[in-house]
Amino acid sequence: MxxxxxxxxxxxxxxxxxxxxxxxxxxxxxxRGPEGIGKLALAIAYAQYICCENKSETDSCGVxxxxxxxxxxxxxxxHFVFPIIRPTGKTSTVCDDFIVPxxxxxxxxxxxxxxxxxxEISGDAxxxxxxxxESQEIIRKLSLKTYESEYKVMIIWLPxxxxxxxxxxxxxxxxxxxxxxxxxxxxxxxxxxxxxxxSRTQQIxxxxxxxxxxxxxxxxxxxxxxxxxxxxNVARIANGSYLAAMSIFNxxxxxxxxxxxxxxxxxxAWMVGNKKDHASLKTLRKWSDDMxxxxxxxxxxxxxxxxxxxxxxxxxxxxxxxxxxxYFSSYEFDFSQKFSPFINERNVEDIMKEFExxxxxxxxxxxxxxxxxxxxxxxIMLLKR
Numbered sequence: 001m002x003x004x005x006x007x008x009x010x011x012x013x014x015x016x017x018x019x020x021x022x023x024x025x026x027x028x029x030x031x032r033g034p035e036g037i038g039k040l041a042l043a044i045a046y047a048q049y050i051c052c053e054n055k056s057e058t059d060s061c062g063v064x065x066x067x068x069x070x071x072x073x074x075x076x077x078x079h080f081v082f083p084i085i086r087p088t089g090k091t092s093t094v095c096d097d098f099i100v101p102x103x104x105x106x107x108x109x110x111x112x113x114x115x116x117x118x119x120e121i122s123g124d125a126x127x128x129x130x131x132x133x134e135s136q137e138i139i140r141k142l143s144l145k146t147y148e149s150e151y152k153v154m155i156i157w158l159p160x161x162x163x164x165x166x167x168x169x170x171x172x173x174x175x176x177x178x179x180x181x182x183x184x185x186x187x188x189x190x191x192x193x194x195x196x197x198x199s200r201t202q203q204i205x206x207x208x209x210x211x212x213x214x215x216x217x218x219x220x221x222x223x224x225x226x227x228x229x230x231x232x233n234v235a236r237i238a239n240g241s242y243l244a245a246m247s248i249f250n251x252x253x254x255x256x257x258x259x260x261x262x263x264x265x266x267x268x269a270w271m272v273g274n275k276k277d278h279a280s281l282k283t284l285r286k287w288s289d290d291m292x293x294x295x296x297x298x299x300x301x302x303x304x305x306x307x308x309x310x311x312x313x314x315x316x317x318x319x320x321x322x323x324x325x326x327y328f329s330s331y332e333f334d335f336s337q338k339f340s341p342f343i344n345e346r347n348v349e350d351i352m353k354e355f356e357x358x359x360x361x362x363x364x365x366x367x368x369x370x371x372x373x374x375x376x377x378x379x380i381m382l383l384k385r
Contacts, residue, residue, distance in 0.1 A: 001044045001070065001110065003059045007242055008213030009038055012206055016046040017058065025050065025151070026202040028174050028183040030159075032190040033206035036243025041110035042206065043155050043184040044070070047078055050182065051149040066149060073103040076147035079154045081138065083114065083128030083161035085121055094137045095130075111242045114158060114188070115254070115299050127298050130162040135169035142178045152178070156185045160192035167194050174200040192363075208240020217242060224249060237329055248329060254300070256331070258307040261291070263335060265308075269379040270342065284376045292368035301368060305359040311336075312351050315343040347385040354378045 003013045019025050031039040045060070048070040052060035060067050069075040082102060086093045095102070098121055105112060105120055118128050138154065146152050162170065171194060174183065183201075190198060214235035218226055226234070226249075238245035247255060264287055271280040291301060314328060318340040328336060343351065358375045362368060 001041060001048055002062055003045045003049065006038050006041045006045055007217040008209045009042060009206065012042055012204065013045075015204070016042070017049060020050055020055070021057070025182055027177045027181060028185070028201040030185045030187055030190060030193075030198070030201040030203045031206050032187050032203060034208065034241060035113055035188050036111055036238075036241035036245075037206055037209050038111065038242065039186045039206050040106070040155075040157055043186050044073070044106070044110065046184065047153040047155060047182070050151050050153060051075060051077060073106060075149070077149045077152045079138075079141050079152070080157065081130060081134060081154065081159075082117075082157040083130050085118060085128045086131065092133050093131065094134050096137065111246070113243060115303065118299065128161060130156075130159070130166055132163055132165035132169075134162075135166045138170065138173065142173070142181055146180065151180050151182050153182045153184065156183065158188060159185045159197070160187055160189045167197065171196050171200070209242060210240070211235040214238060214240070214242060214245055218245060254303060255307060255329070258304045259311070259329075259332060259335075261287075261304055262308050262311055265376065265379060266339060266342075266383070269376060270383050273380040273384040284380075285373060288372035288376050289369060291372045298362055298365075298368075301362045301372075302359055305355050305362065309352055309355045309359075312343055312348065312355065315340040316348045319344065342383055344385075347382045351379065351382050354382070 003017070006013070031043055033039055048060045048067060049055055051066045051070065053064040053066050054061040060070075062071075066075060070078065073080075080099065080102060081095050082098075084093060084095055084098050101120055102117075105117060114128070121128075142152060142154065144152075156170075159167075159170070174197065177183070185201060187193065190203070211232070212235075215228070215231045218224060218231040218234060219228065234245050234248050237248060244255075265284065268277075268280040268284045268287070271277040272284065290296070291304070311332065314332070315336050318328075318336055354375055358371050361371045
């Protein structure tokens with residue numbers, strides 16, 4: 001993957017290129033930032049530039065034997081670690097068991113979500129993990145001499161998904177890294193990593209994409225029929241994420257499902273709190289049970305709670321009467337015009353806190369039925385303020 005193929009992020013690209021040219025490549029780097037901004041693509045392009053046999057001052061050559069292998073993500077000195085879902089009945093599985101679909105997913109587009117990856121390798125709603133036995137594979141691969149390049153590069157996508165044993169073994173490797181080895185960790189939630197791992201990495205904050213870079217990328221996408229005006233509007237709504245921008249064009253986008261869930265909880269909670277509608281309370285109880293179902297799964301539950309925080313914030317901002325500050329889709333705006341007065345300075349902070357608390361509880365495996373029904377009861381009271 002070439003730097004020129006990646007949307008925006010010019011400062012990060014220049015930083016990576018400079019580190020190679022000055023021969024000052026940190027042995028462990030953590031690329032942190034939200035989903036959909038190109039962190040994984042940047043890590044791969046950086047690895048390719050490190051290994052390129054005829055690099056220029058701005059990019060890999062793209063044609064040397066090393067670059068040809070990187071194009072297929074099959075370079076022998078490039079290694080991947082990523083969350084996987086252990087098949088039922090298997091007691092041991094490692095990332096290499098899933099490397100073929102992982103490579104294919106990246107080659108198709110490096111801008112994909114963790115949920116999309118889980119859907120690729122499993123038909124159910126399980127949550128993925130980097131299992132403890134992966135640490136032995138990491139040690140084995142890094143103990144080998146480089147095959148073709150000066151450096152071995154290990155890209156760890158979502159290191160926060162490592163279980164405790166694997167994380168502790170990785171820490172020991174980072175403390176005494178093999179010579180000429182580069183770790184590139186790509187994280188959406190670095191706060192979930194061990195602080196000792198964070199302290200042993202050079203952290204690189206990858207910013208959200210600029211609107212103008214998103215617009216260029218959308219207009220260049222041959223699969224989209226989009227005008228300049230539409231591209232500008234979508235870029236603004238996407239809030240710096242190419243993944244979010246692309247999802248807007250998907251009729252089955254998860255955001256639309258989460259929007260409908262948000263509308264249900266807010267309308268029924270208002271009915272219970274202000275109209276004493278007991279039938280709506282029963283419906284809310286069913287809503288919380290449905291949200292807690294195994295078919296939804298923790299990742300989608302967390303996605304909804306994150307989305308709810310976003311839409312709550314946008315409704316509060318809408319009351320400021322400055323449309324330039326809002327990031328709404330058309331259907332979100334239609335709903336929020338009437339709903340936004342109910343999100344005000346008396347309740348907005350507490351509503352946000354309740355959604356955040358529920359998200360943390362889901363992450364920590366608290367009983368989902370309890371979490372969502374407790375959330376429903378809190379929202380009923382807060383909308384009365």
